[in-house]
Every structure is written in C-alpha cells, then in structure tokens.
Amino acid sequence: MNHLPRLCRAPLVGRPVLLAITRRLSSKVPPEPTWEEVDETKLPKPTKIDKDTIDHLERLALVDFANKEGISRLEAAIRFADQMFLVDTTGVEPMDSVLEDRELYLRADTVTEGNCKDEILRNAGKVVEDYFVAPPGNIPLPKKEEYDR
Amino acid sequence: MASSAHKFCVERILLSCRRSLRTCSRSYAKAKTKKDHTSPLPGGWQGRVGLEIHAQISSNSKLFSGSQVQFSAPPNTLVSPLDASLPGTLPVLNRRCVEAGVLTALALNCHINRRSLFDRKHYFYADLPAGYQITQQRLPLAVNGHMTFDVYDESRSQRQVLKSCQVRIKQLQLEQDSGKSLHDQENGEVLVDLNRAGVALMEIVTEPDMVDGAEAAAMVKELQLILQALGTCDGNMSEGSMRVDANISVSRSNEELGTRAEVKNINSAKFVQKAIEYEMQRQIRVLEGAGEVEEETRYFDWKAGKTISLRDKEQRHDYRYMPEPNLPPLIVYTDATSPRGMQDSVVNIDRIREQMPELPDTTRRRLVEKYGIQFQHSVALVGEGLVEYFETLIDVKGKGRDPRSAASWVLTDLLEQLHKRSLTFQECSVTASKLGEIVDLVGMGTISKSTGKKSVVLYKAHMLQLTCPTKYIFCWIFSQILGLLFDGDNRSLSQIIEENEWAQIRDEETLGRICDDILEKHTELVEAYRKGNVKVVNRLMGEVQKATNRCAEPTVTSRVLKLKLEEH
Numbered sequence: 087m088n089h090l091p092r093l094c095r096a097p098l099v100g101r102p103v104l105l106a107i108t109r110r111l112s113s114k115v116p117p118e119p120t121w122e123e124v125d126e127t128k129l130p131k132p133t134k135i136d137k138d139t140i141d142h143l144e145r146l147a148l149v150d151f152a153n154k155e156g157i158s159r160l161e162a163a164i165r166f167a168d169q170m171f172l173v174d175t176t177g178v179e180p181m182d183s184v185l186e187d188r189e190l191y192l193r194a195d196t197v198t199e200g201n202c203k204d205e206i207l208r209n210a211g212k213v214v215e216d217y218f219v220a221p222p223g224n225i226p227l228p229k230k231e232e233y234d235r
Numbered sequence: 236m237a238s239s240a241h242k243f244c245v246e247r248i249l250l251s252c253r254r255s256l257r258t259c260s261r262s263y264a265k266a267k268t269k270k271d272h273t274s275p276l277p278g279g280w281q282g283r284v285g286l287e288i289h290a291q292i293s294s295n296s297k298l299f300s301g302s303q304v305q306f307s308a309p310p311n312t313l314v315s316p317l318d319a320s321l322p323g324t325l326p327v328l329n330r331r332c333v334e335a336g337v338l339t340a341l342a343l344n345c346h347i348n349r350r351s352l353f354d355r356k357h358y359f360y361a362d363l364p365a366g367y368q369i370t371q372q373r374l375p376l377a378v379n380g381h382m383t384f385d386v387y388d389e390s391r392s393q394r395q396v397l398k399s400c401q402v403r404i405k406q407l408q409l410e411q412d413s414g415k416s417l418h419d420q421e422n423g424e425v426l427v428d429l430n431r432a433g434v435a436l437m438e439i440v441t442e443p444d445m446v447d448g449a450e451a452a453a454m455v456k457e458l459q460l461i462l463q464a465l466g467t468c469d470g471n472m473s474e475g476s477m478r479v480d481a482n483i484s485v486s487r488s489n490e491e492l493g494t495r496a497e498v499k500n501i502n503s504a505k506f507v508q509k510a511i512e513y514e515m516q517r518q519i520r521v522l523e524g525a526g527e528v529e530e531e532t533r534y535f536d537w538k539a540g541k542t543i544s545l546r547d548k549e550q551r552h553d554y555r556y557m558p559e560p561n562l563p564p565l566i567v568y569t570d571a572t573s574p575r576g577m578q579d580s581v582v583n584i585d586r587i588r589e590q591m592p593e594l595p596d597t598t599r600r601r602l603v604e605k606y607g608i609q610f611q612h613s614v615a616l617v618g619e620g621l622v623e624y625f626e627t628l629i630d631v632k633g634k635g636r637d638p639r640s641a642a643s644w645v646l647t648d649l650l651e652q653l654h655k656r657s658l659t660f661q662e663c664s665v666t667a668s669k670l671g672e673i674v675d676l677v678g679m680g681t682i683s684k685s686t687g688k689k690s691v692v693l694y695k696a697h698m699l700q701l702t703c704p705t706k707y708i709f710c711w712i713f714s715q716i717l718g719l720l721f722d723g724d725n726r727s728l729s730q731i732i733e734e735n736e737w738a739q740i741r742d743e744e745t746l747g748r749i750c751d752d753i754l755e756k757h758t759e760l761v762e763a764y765r766k767g768n769v770k771v772v773n774r775l776m777g778e779v780q781k782a783t784n785r786c787a788e789p790t791v792t793s794r795v796l797k798l799k800l801e802e803h
Contacts, residue, residue, distance in 0.1 A: 182558035191328070200301070217428055218427040219425070221424070
C-alpha cells in the first residue's frame with residue numbers, strides 16, 4: 087500500500103521537475119571533487135593472466151587481444167578494480183540497483199518501434215541481404231556432414 | 236464403383252466394430268488409474284526426465300521494446316535500437332507479457348511471487364547483441380506448480396489412456412528470446428537476423444518427474460493445449476513458438492538420480508520422445524560398458540534420430556548472473572493490495588484469474604458429460620482443436636443432430652479429407668453448417684441407404700455395438716460429397732446427389748416401371764414364383780437394385796414388387 091501515494095503522484099510530475107528535486111535532495115553527492123591516494127601496499131597482489139584464461143576469454147568474447155598490449159591493459163583494469171578491496175562493507179546489505187525500492191512501470195502492448203532496418207544495419211561492419219554478418223560461432227557447431235547424414 | 240463403395244463400407248463397419256468393442260472394455264473412470272512407475276527400460280534401469288520449455292508469449296510487441304512480434308518477416312525489419320543493444324537504450328516491460336505469464340502460472344497451479352526480479356545471464360553469441368539475456372533467475376514470476384496429463388496409447392488409431400501422470404512445475408520465468416543465426420558453412424559466416432531478439436518467452440521448468448520419452452511428449456502436448464486454450468502462446472512448435480530442452484538421466488532403480496545430459500532445442504513432441512528414448516539407451520550403453528555419463532549439452536539430429544554432443548564441456552558455462560540494474564522489481568497485485576486509481580496500469584492476479592478460460596481437461600470431461608460422446612472422441616476433438624467446430628455442428632436448433640455421430644463425422648470424415656489434402660484445420664473450407672447440411676440430407680433418407688446388401692446385414696448384426704451405426708451406411712456417399720466440396724464443387728448438395736444418382740428412389744410409379752421391366756426380362760423367375768417359390772422375390776429385388784445403382788428404397792420396392800408379381 088505504501089506505493090500508493092508515489093504511484094498516484096508520479097504521472098503528475100514532469101521529468102525535469104523530478105530531476106531537479108532528486109538533485110536537490112541528493113545529500114550524498116559531495117559539492118566538491120575529492121581525491122584520495124590509494125595505498126598500493128594494502129591491495130592484493132597484482133593479478134597475472136595466464137595463457138589459458140586469455141584463450142578462454144577470447145573465445146567467449148570473440149575479441150582478439152592476445153598480444154602484449156591487450157594483456158597489460160586487462161591486467162591494469164583488474165588492478166584498478168582491486169581498489170574496491172579497501173572499502174569496508176561490513177554490515178552493508180548488497181544493493182541490486184538504486185531503483186530497488188521502486189517498482190516497474192508497465193507499458194501497453196502496442197507496436198511503437200521497429201521498421202527501421204536501414205538505420206539498424208548502418209552499424210554493421212558487413213551486411214548480406216539485410217542480415218548482419220558475424221564470424222563463425224564461438225560455440226562448436228555441428229559439422230555440415232553431421233547435418234546431411 | 237458400386238462394388239468398391241461396398242467394400243469400403245464393409246471395411247469401415249468392421250473397423251468401427253472393433254473400435255467400439257475395445258471402447259466397451261475401458262471405462263473413463265477406469266482409465267484414471269494411479270501413476271504406474273514401471274520403467275520400460277531393460278536391465279532394471281530407471282529413467283528420469285525434466286523439461287525446460289520455452290514458450291513464446293503471444294503479444295503484439297516485444298518484452299522490453301515496442302517492436303512488432305511476427306514470424307517470418309523480412310530480416311531485421313522488426314528491430315528497435317534496444318533490440319540491437321545500442322547504447323543509451325533502456326528496457327520497458329510489456330504489461331501483456333506479465334499478464335500472460337500470470338495467467339499461465341495460474342493454470343499450472345503455481346504460486347505467484349508478488350515481487351519478482353530480473354537478472355542478466357551472460358553469454359557471447361552473435362545473435363545476442365547485448366552479450367546477455369534478461370531473465371528471472373533469483374526470484375522468478377511464479378514457482379511450485381503442478382500439472383496433470385494423460386499418456387495415450389499412440390500405437391493405435393484411437394486414443395486410449397495408458398496412465399495419468401502429474402509433473403511438478405518448478406518455476407515459470409519471463410525472459411527474452413535471442414535473434415536467429417543462419418550458418419553459412421561455405422563462406423564461414425554467420426548471418427544474423429534480430430527480428431526475434433527480445434521477443435517475450437515464458438520458460439517453464441519442471442522437476443525431473445517423468446520417466447520416459449512417452450511421458451515427456453505427452454506432457455509437452457498437454458502443455459501446448461493449455462497454452463493454446465489460454466491464448467498465451469500459439470504452441471506452434473514448427474515455427475519455434477515452443478522449444479523444449481530435456482534433462483535426461485538414467486540410474487539403477489532405487490538409486491539416486493544419475494548424471495544428466497541436456498538435449499537442447501527440440502522442436503516437436505515426437506522428437507521429444509525420440510530424443511529421450513535414444514539418449515536413455517545411449518546412457519545405458521555407456522554405463523553398462525563401465526563408462527561414465529558426462530554432464531554435457533547435446534542436440535537432437537532428427538534426420539539421424541540421434542543425439543550428438545556439442546562438445547562444450549571443457550569450458551563449463553559461466554553465465555555470470557547479475558541483477559539487472561535497469562529494472563526495478565516487478566510487483567503484481569491482488570484485489571486487496573491493488574492501488575486505487577491505478578487498477579488499469581497494474582497487474583492484478585484476481586482479475587486475471589477471472590479471465591481463466593476452460594482448460595483442456597475440463598473441456599474433455601464436459602464433452603463426455605454434456606453430449607455423451609466417447610472419451611477418446613473428446614480427447615481427439617480437444618487435441619485437434621475441433622471443439623468449436625463440433626459444438627457448432629450439433630448446436631443447431633431443431634435439427635437434433637446426434638452428438639456421437641457428429642463426433643465421428645468430424646473426427647473421421649472431416650479429418651480424413653483434411654489429411655488427404657495435407658490441409659490444417661484452419662484451412663478447412665467446409666464449414667460446420669455445410670457439413671451439417673450433408674448430415675441432415677443423409678438423415679432424411681434423401682441419400683440412398685443401401686450401398687450394398689452385405690453392409691445392411693452387417694449393420695444389423697452389429698447394431699448393438701456401434702455407437703453411431705447409420706453413419707457407416709452412408710459413409711461412402713458422405714465422404715464423396717465432402718470430397719467434392721473440398722475440391723471446390725460449387726453445386727448445391729441436392730444437385731450433387733441428383734447428378735450422381737445417389738438419391739434414393741421411393742416414388743412408387745417409378746419403381747413400378749422398373750419392376751415391370753425386370754419382371755419382363757426374368758419370366759422364368761415369375762414362373763417360379765407362381766409355382767410357390769417365394770424366395771425368388773429376393774433375387775428380383777437384387778435385380779431391381781442393380782438396375783437402379785442400389786438407389787431403390789428397399790421397403791417401398793419390396794411392396795411394389797410383390798404387388799406386380801401378384802398382378803402378373
């Protein structure tokens with residue numbers, strides 16, 4: 087029942103107004119940028135990525151990055167994320183989303199989009215007869231011979 | 236032509252007699268026996284099957300975007316920026332899809348979670364542009380349901396109940412479908428069509444409560460009928476509206492469940508059965524050869540009738556589930572909790588329950604109780620989607636059409652014509668009222684009864700066992716007329732009957748003239764009659780029938796013939 091007042095009010099309040107209200111009420115946002123040095127010694131040991139993991143990730147992602155630069159970039163990204171170990175989360179309940187105390191808005195089942203094939207395909211590197219063309223699958227496919235048997 | 240019709244008739248009558256005898260031996264109540272868990276597998280092996288059924292929700296637009304849902308549209312025409320995962324797009328949930336999920340869950344006796352959550356399931360594949368599928372993993376829309384279904388004996392033409400089963404439904408969740416990939420092996424390319432990307436699916440997950448392929452196939456068929464009755468999914472497996480993954484394992488009786496293999500994307504009930512039967516046999520062969528069943532994903536090659544490993548086990552799938560950050564929880568309400576003033580924009584379980592249509596199992600019982608038709612006939616009518624047609628056929632005021640005969644007309648003659656022409660029921664050009672007209676004409680005796688003397692004798696002999704005997708006497712002409720109508724014959728029924736000389740001759744004057752002719756031709760028989768041999772009347776009757784293409788009405792003819800003999 088406590089959704090009631092909010093639900094009733096929501097459609098009456100325009101989006102810019104809502105944004106303005108939210109911004110004013112967000113006391114958690116600091117007024118000034120702050121900067122804090124991260125003490126590297128408190129972080130876990132830097133992660134080294136082995137060849138097998140690279141293979142695995144490449145296959146999953148269909149991205150070719152098994153070179154020196156690619157690997158060091160990945161390791162740097164992991165190192166950056168390591169800083170999160172410094173945050174004390176004791177007693178803090180994990181949060182899914184900042185919207186988790188809201189509820190989903192449901193739309194009516196009407197067709198309002200689509201029919202824009204040319205715009206959609208403009209992003210494609212390669213197109214054949216209005217299909218996107220992708221490299222062969224990362225999941226092993228049954229061989230042609232097996233289909234024809 | 237007359238003799239082939241005769242033969243046909245006799246065969247039909249014999250067949251129907253056998254059928255009705257079998258029917259007598261089985262009453263409906265008796266069929267509802269307790270589940271029989273005897274395994275058909277050899278060597279004391281026990282099979283276990285759990286199913287994951289992906290049913291496409293019948294909706295105008297997709298689950299999270301406003302693009303249209305339509306089968307076989309030109310590639311990439313039904314794609315919005317969200318479906319193509321373009322940056323900056325956000326999902327907005329379609330209310331119809333939630334309502335369809337709730338209705339289906341209620342029909343499957345599920346508990347509906349008032350609050351459910353969406354998650355991302357990650358995997359990289361060309362037809363999944365976001366790199367994840369939005370699904371419900373932690374807290375699905377509905378849980379803990381069950382459904383019952385009968386396993387029918389499919390080896391015979393009529394549907395006898397072998398056993399009644401119940402399967403527990405673990406959960407029902409809403410999720411997105413992926414796009415479609417076409418594999419161009421020659422050029423080493425994958426062609427991607429995103430029309431299906433983002434279409435709403437209900438994934439219905441069962442507990443491993445089925446023991447073999449026949450049970451699993453029967454479950455899938457019953458679920459298909461339920462979804463069609465609800466209108467939440469068209470159940471069209473050949474178009475991929477319903478796809479089945481089967482988790483299959485075997486173990487020695489009384490042991491724990493064996494290691495399971497998952498056979499993915501099976502697209503017909505028949506293949507569900509075949510895939511499971513093959514897979515169980517394969518696992519037994521492996522285990523009896525002291526090997527081990529690997530936990531893996533396989534696919535069913537219907538051409539070879541085999542399941543084939545997809546060989547992806549070296550890297551166990553890590554879907555990296557995470558909460559979908561763009562979607563707050565989905566809340567569904569009841570009458571008691573529904574916020575006032577918002578009734579039209581929220582999903583209310585009680586309102587949806589009120590819209591629950593009659594489910595297949597209830598329809599079957601109702602047809603039997605209301606019309607007194609055989610249980611198998613009601614199973615067939617429901618299974619073939621012919622209930623409405625059947626009810627239109629018999630619900631004509633003042634016609635008094637016999638429901639039991641009507642069930643046969645529809646199930647035998649109509650379906651035969653449809654199958655012969657490879658038509659689906661939707662393409663049937665003969666309406667229920669047209670079929671009714673033929674039935675009425677036959678009933679009024681306009682169409683000749685005696686398509687063969689033998690059939691009349693058989694008719695009498697088996698009258699007691701037949702439920703709808705008259706039908707089998709007329710069946711040949713009946714199916715001829717039906718055939719002509721299907722072929723697009725525009726003549727009126729009476730015209731068809733007249734021009735084919737199928738009409739019964741009951742006019743005394745005409746019959747008198749024919750009798751005179753016959754008597755003149757067979758003076759020796761007339762002589763024999765005069766000497767007291769009354770039996771020759773039968774021979775003379777036969778001659779009259781031959782002359783009239785068996786259209787002479789027997790009672791009138793016999794009277795006229797005797798009169799003429801006396802006059803001679």
